[in-house]
Amino acid sequence: MKKIVLFGDSLLTGFMDGKTSDSLAKYILAELTEMGFPGYELVELGKCGESSSDGLARIDEAVEAEGDFVVISFGTNDSLRQKNTLEAFGENIKEMIESFDASKVILLTTGYLNTDISVGGDNEQQQRYAQKAKQIAQEVGVNVIDLYHHMTIYPKPNEFVQAFDGIHPSKEGYHFLGALIARDIKEKLLAEG
Template sequence: MKKIVLFGDSLLTGVMNGETSDILDRYILDELTGMGFPGYQLVKLGKRGETSSEGLARVDEAVEAEGDFVVISFGTNDSLKSDDSLDTFGENIKKLVGAFDASKVILLTTGYINTEVYPDGDNERQQLFAQKAKMAAAEMDVNVIDLYHHMTVYPAPKEFLQTFDGIHPSDEGYHFLGALIARDIKEKLIAEG
């Protein structure tokens, strides 16, 4: 059975109303099955509240999982709570991505925050972290999903976020994210032939 490793922060743990769930897992697997790619197993290595520096400390765990694909998601906690600089974040992302075969990696950027619900959030800062992740992905030649862009081109991006905290995806947001991840995996599979 092929494996998809989800390695990162709480975005990949499926947080709903403050509790972890399998909502993102179900959407990724359902989307892949619907596109004709069934039979995947998910290895969940997301940790709530984790920064890219903390992720680096446990990257070996993700490498040892030997995923056919690796989805990496860090940045929101770096943006919201870390004293590390934007440049340090960029270097961390390059080290994280560099631990894997580039053809297997899908890098997620930070997303939009509903600052009405979470007033400590800063979308300009989120966007800077998204840009830094995109730059790292280009340098490392890996696929990137610009979550901030995908959320904000939609006329009502707040619909993608839970009213519980304004940071984690709503049901619609997880469905959207699962579809984006599945689409990138499908493109990689088609490219492989």
């Protein structure tokens, strides 16, 4: 059975209403099955509250999972809590990516925040971290999903964010994210032939 490793912060844990859930994992698998790619196993290695430096410290865990695809998502805690400067974040992400075969990696950027609810949030800062992730992805040649962009091209991006905290995706947001990840995996599979 092929494996998809979800390696990141709480965004990849399906965090809903203050606790982790399997919602993102279910959406990814359902989307892949619907696209004609059933039979995947998900290895969930997301941890709440982690920064990119925390992720880098446990990168071996993700490498040892031996995924056919690896989704990497860090940056929101770096951005919100200033745990790492933009440059340190970029270096951490680059080192994480270089731990894998580039053809297996999908990098997910930071997303949009509802700053009416997450009053400490700063969408300009989120965009800076998203841009840094995109820059690193281009440098090392991996796929990137610009979550911030995808969320904000819609007229009502707050629908994609939980009213609980203004940070984590809502049910609709996780469905949307699952579809984006599944689409990227499908493109990689089709490119492989």
